[in-house]
Amino acid sequence: MSEIPFRIAATDGAARTGALVFPRGEIRTPAFMPVGTAATVKAMYAGQVRETGADVVLGNVYHLMLRPGAERVAELGGLHRFMNWPHPILTDSGGFQVMSLSSLRKLDKDGVTFKSHIDGSTHRLTPERSVEIQRLLGADVTMQFDECVRLPAPPAEVERAMRLSLAWAERSKAAFGTPQGRALFGIVQGGDAPDLRKASARALVDIGFDGYAIGGLAVGEPQHVMLAMLEETTPELPAGRPRYLMGVGSPDDLLKSVARGVDMFDCVMPTRAGRHGQAFTRFGKLNLKNARHADDPRPLDPESPCPAARDYSRAYLHHLVKSGEILGMMLLTWANLDYYQRLMEGARAAIAAGRFADYAAETTAGWEAGDR
Ligand SMILES: CNc1nc2c(CCNCc3ccccc3)c3nc(N)[nH]c(=O)c3cc2[nH]1
Numbered sequence: 001m002s003e004i005p006f007r008i009a010a011t012d013g014a015a016r017t018g019a020l021v022f023p024r025g026e027i028r029t030p031a032f033m034p035v036g037t038a039a040t041v042k043a044m045y046a047g048q049v050r051e052t053g054a055d056v057v058l059g060n061v062y063h064l065m066l067r068p069g070a071e072r073v074a075e076l077g078g079l080h081r082f083m084n085w086p087h088p089i090l091t092d093s094g095g096f097q098v099m100s101l102s103s104l105r106k107l108d109k110d111g112v113t114f115k116s117h118i119d120g121s122t123h124r125l126t127p128e129r130s131v132e133i134q135r136l137l138g139a140d141v142t143m144q145f146d147e148c149v150r151l152p153a154p155p156a157e158v159e160r161a162m163r164l165s166l167a168w169a170e171r172s173k174a175a176f177g178t179p180q181g182r183a184l185f186g187i188v189q190g191g192d193a194p195d196l197r198k199a200s201a202r203a204l205v206d207i208g209f210d211g212y213a214i215g216g217l218a219v220g221e222p223q224h225v226m227l228a229m230l231e232e233t234t235p236e237l238p239a240g241r242p243r244y245l246m247g248v249g250s251p252d253d254l255l256k257s258v259a260r261g262v263d264m265f266d267c268v269m270p271t272r273a274g275r276h277g278q279a280f281t282r283f284g285k286l287n288l289k290n291a292r293h294a295d296d297p298r299p300l301d302p303e304s305p306c307p308a309a310r311d312y313s314r315a316y317l318h319h320l321v322k323s324g325e326i327l328g329m330m331l332l333t334w335a336n337l338d339y340y341q342r343l344m345e346g347a348r349a350a351i352a353a354g355r356f357a358d359y360a361a362e363t364t365a366g367w368e369a370g371d372r
Contacts, residue, residue, distance in 0.1 A: 004183045004210050006242050010352045014234065014261040017351040020211075020242055022140045023181040024080070025087045027055045029242065029263040030347050032254065032340045033090060035271060038063050039073075039083045042271050043326075043333040046084045052306070052334070053341035056140075057085055058266050061094030061133045062101065065123065066116045070136040078138030090141035090266075092246075093130040093172070096148045096215075107147065109164060127171035131184075139182070143213065144172035146187040151221045158191035161216075165189045166203050173207055183210035185244060191216055192225050194232040201236035211242040214262070218247040227256055234261035251280060251343055251367070255360040258347050270340045274333035277321035281309070281339060284367040288332065293318040306338035 008018040020027040034041045034049055036057040041049045049057060059079050064070060073082050080086055098105055098114045105114035111126030130145040146165040149158055169186050176184045186209035190196030204212060214233055217226045230245070237243055244264035245257050254265055270280060277289045281300050286293070296314040304310045308331040320328030343363070350359030 004181070006211075006240060008240070010354070012351045012354050012356040013259065015258050015347075015351045015356045016261065016263060017348045018263075020088075020183075022088045022183075024140055025055060027088055027264070028344075028348060030254070030258045030344050030351075031055060031264045032344045033058050033264060033266040034337055034340075035266055035268050036060075036083065036085075036089075038067070039079060041333075041337070043275060043329045044271075044337065048334065049085075049337065050087065052337045053345060054087075054337070056088040056090055059089050059091040059137055059139065060097060061091060061125070061130050061137075062097030064091075064137060065094065065125075065133050066118050066121075070133040074136040074138075078136075080138055088140040089138070090244075091134045091137055091139040091143065093134065093143040093145040094125050095130070095146050096246075098125060099148065099150075109167070111145075127168045128175040131172050131175040135179070141183045141185060141211070142172075142176060144169045144184065144186050144209075146189060146215055148189065148216050148219065149191060150219045151192055151216075151225075153191055155191075155193060155196075158189075158193055158216075159196055162189040162191070162196050162200050165215075166200065166207075169204055169207055169209075173209070185209055185211040185213050185242075187213040187215040187246070188233055188237075189216045190229075190233075192221055192229060194229070197229055197232045198236050201233050205236065205238060209241070211244060211264075212237045213244040213246050215246045217245065218249055218253075218267075223253060223256070226253070227260060230257060230260040230262065251340070252364065254340075254343060255347065255363060258351075259356065259360060270336035271333050274336045275329045277328065277332065278336075279309075279317070279332050279339075280336045282363075282366045283369065283371045286314070286371065288314065288317045288321045288328075290318075300335055304335075304338070304342075306335055308332070308334035309338065 005021045033056050101117045102114040113124045127145040134142040145168045147161040149161045186204035188200045190200045242263045245262045279286045293314040300309040350356045
């Protein structure tokens with residue numbers, strides 16, 4: 001098993017706060033991990049991402065194997081050097097992106113063959129190749145190669161993908177070996193079927209991983225189904241290892257999932273919404289394209305320590321967004337990532353103080369109170 005320590009400093013109900021300790025630094029949990037698809041957190045430079053409070057960013061096998069190529073990144077010193085991010089990096093294993101981005105793909109029990117969405121060239125991913133690519137990139141956290149099905153799906157299809165992912169979990173672990181200072185996470189599948197979720201979690205624990213991701217969610221199911229699957233799954237996972245809910249989510253999703261024992265999150269929402277003119281604030285979500293902001297001299301949040309949220313009027317942000325100005329994307333991405341990091345920072349402090357339920361209630365009330 002891993003020599004990557006996961007120190008749990010406090011618990012509050014099922015919620016935990018602590019830190020994963022890597023040679024490149026620690027990941028404070030609960031943690032939000034900004035998505036860095038093409039070796040960049042879009043519209044942000046690396047130091048700015050760090051200033052928002054991020055301890056770790058995500059990379060991706062699918063995108064980087066297609067462009068610029070895993071061997072090329074390795075030749076250039078690895079992904080940390082390439083993107084000037086000296087802190088931990090978690091890389092996703094590519095299967096999910098193949099199914100959601102590439103055309104003409106053929107999945108078999110051994111792996112997946114697919115055409116690049118960039119130039120139509122043919123590629124193949126197997127558990128072994130995915131783990132090798134993540135090694136070439138230099139990932140601190142490697143994800144097993146898995147198959148995620150969209151919901152709703154027939155139970156037989158969900159079970160087939162869950163069992164295939166377990167076979168690929170074994171092969172991913174065998175290919176990973178025991179590299180010093182690096183972690184390998186298994187991924188729980190099983191769709192919206194409690195018995196399949198429990199079987200998947202128990203089998204992964206028997207194989208043994210440094211951390212456990214909960215996959216196959218945030219794929220179209222209602223929030224209550226996602227939360228119900230968390231309640232079925234986290235009790236089957238070892239309390240002393242981190243849990244990572246993949247692709248989640250909104251601020252409300254994060255608080256409700258932290259309350260159910262999740263430690264790590266990734267989501268394109270704060271960065272994608274920022275590029276589309278939407279801002280996450282203590283008062284709820286604002287769409288700066290809306291004409292009601294055209295004459296509003298107030299910033300997003302005058303009490304925010306983030307310059308993007310404090311030093312620019314909503315009228316100006318509205319103007320930038322309506323004009324399609326690059327600065328609009330930059331400022332709203334910055335403000336959103338800062339908001340997500342502060343949301344997690346507040347959660348960590350509230351858990352340590354034994355008041356997470358109050359924190360979640362106060363934060364949710366702020367969103368509902370809406371704009372002042
Ligand atoms: C949005 N909902 C959602 N996302 C899911 C992902 C991808 C998580 N994001 C990784 C990423 C990394 C870099 C760049 C872009 C994305 C999954 N990944 C895997 N391997 N397995 C899943 O079951 C799985 C389920 C998901 N649901």
